Amino acid sequence: MVMRLVPTSSTYETEIGLNFYSTSPPGAGGVAKLYPWDFVVDEVYPPFIRASLLQSTHLRAGRYRCYVLSKIGHTTMYAAAQLAKAAKISVDAIRYAGIKDKRAISHQIVTIPAASRITSQSLPQGIKVRYIGYSSHHIATRELKGNVFRIRIIGASSKRIQQLAAELRESGCLNYFGYQRFGIPTPVNLLIAKAVLQADLQLLEQAIKESPYATPFSYEAKVIRRLKDRRGGISRAISALPPRVLSIILQSYQAYLFNRVLSILADNGFNFTRVRPGTIVKIFERYVVARTSWDAAKLTKLCSSGIASICVPIPGYSTLKLYRGPLSQALSQALREAGLSHADVKRWPSQLAGAIRSAVLWPKFLEVDVDRNSVVLSFYLERGGYASIVLREFMKSSHIEDYEGGLKPPLSR
Incomplete structure (x- = not known):
């Protein structure tokens, strides 16, 4: 099924390149994340194990200790700084696979050098750790399979939520970079x-x-x-x-250009499930290139069912050569709008090499539960997918505050 694109009316979304919704029913409204416990995120590791349920790494020795970090109302970076303080090590010695929302309950894996230890008693309120064993290496982003989300929306229309859920299950949505990449309430x-x-x-x-x-x-x-x-x-x-903070900030510009490329392609009628020879496709954690028309036809069926996804390069000095045909035209337009040239991109710093990203986001195991005056959404996203992008398809609010609890003051740092 082809996405039914609808233009956004949000000024903020336009500023960060989110020009379209991928679903046609009107938004269900409501307010999400009114409290941190309204948004729960749990990391998932192969084969499909949630971080919160992980009991042991099954290693009795190794260079690093592994912990499950559970936090509420804190940023991942703040939590990492507190772990470093408790373990009496540099914050650079704390590693994690992904940054989790502040206004949320989150569960994720962190690693520290084996010579150090952390206990929950030495941490501030809202931050806990559970030791699960050793590892031969630091945790890395590539090891993360994805995340499971449970999100409560207060005051939403349950009927519209069900309609939108049906459409998302059938066609997915554009895999934009979400609000957290750019900053809220201003980018x-x-x-x-x-x-x-x-x-x-x-x-x-x-x-x-x-x-x-x-x-x-x-x-x-x-x-x-x-x-x-x-x-x-x-x-x-x-x-x-800090280098990690600077990289995140600089890469937000790449994220904006990627969002604009997706929006331009959508505006030009690009079919995000039709594979052509030369198209890069992600399937089962692997990237393949359709070499022939026969390959393209076979991969198109997989993309239409959500098993595979057409990919679009994230603009960077190492990915410019991957832009061809409609993708090249969309990138040229996005760069012109930003007052940039291909030569400018080639001179970008080392943090902005670029990468490959799926163009379509499929929320898997999507479930809807109605609870009095609220609706609870549960779903799984592969690594790199933003829950806020799924959430905006359901709510379709022109006010960014509605996605962040009305920007109610957080309970913690």
């Missing part, structure tokens, strides 16, 4: 990334001042102080940011 990460890549000191200072995370002792405050010093320019200013 501050995207603004900072633009300023850094354009070496615009004034824009950088303005963007950081707009950050909702800027406090007197935050990374953002350090950048502002260095900007005021005026010595060393933008390079010295952004060196106040």
Whole structure:
């Protein structure tokens, strides 16, 4: 089934490249994530084991200790900093496979050097760890299979939710990068990334001042102080940011361009399930290229059923050569809109090499439960998929605040 695209009316979504919904029924409305416990996310590892249920790594020795980190109302980076403090090690020695929402209950795997230990008693309220054994290596993003979500929407129309769920099960939705990649309620990460890549000191200072995370002792405050010093320019200013934070911020610009490429393709009538010779397709955690028309026909059937997915490169200096035909035209348009050229992309820093990403997001095992004045959605997304992109298909709100509990003040950091 082909997606039934509907333009968004949200100014915020347009700013980050989310120009379309992939479902035709009207939105169900409501407010999501009113409280952190309204959004539960649990990492999934092969073959299909939830982090919260993991009992043991079955290794009695190794270079690293593995823990299940459970948190509520905290960012992953804040939790990692607290783990490092408790273990008396550098925060860089804490590894995790993915960043989880702040306004949520989350369960994920973290690893630390085997010589160190952590106990929940040494951690702030809202952060707990459970030791599960040793590992021969640090946890890596590639090991994560996906995430299971359970999300409560208060005040939504259950009838419309059921209609939208049926359509999503049949056709999936555009695999946009979600709101968290850019910043909420304003896309501050995207603004900072633009300023850094354009070496615009004034824009950088303005963007950081707009950050909702800027406090007197935050990374953002350090950048502002260095900007005021005026010595060393933008390079010295952004060196106040930890490398991991800087990479996340810079990659938000790639995410924006990817979103725009998807939107341009959709606007041009591109069929996201029809495979052509030369198309890159993801199937069972592998990437394959359709070499012949026979390959393309076989892969088209798999893409139409959600078993496989057509891929679009994330714009970067190493992926430009992968853009061909309609994809190349869409990228050229997105770059022109941003005032960029292919030559500019080739000069991007090392963090912006680019990658391959599925163009369609399929929420698997999608279930809907109606509970008094609320609706609870449960589903599984493969690694890299954003629950907020599924959520927006159900709610279709023009107010970004509705996806974040009306931006009710969080209970924790």
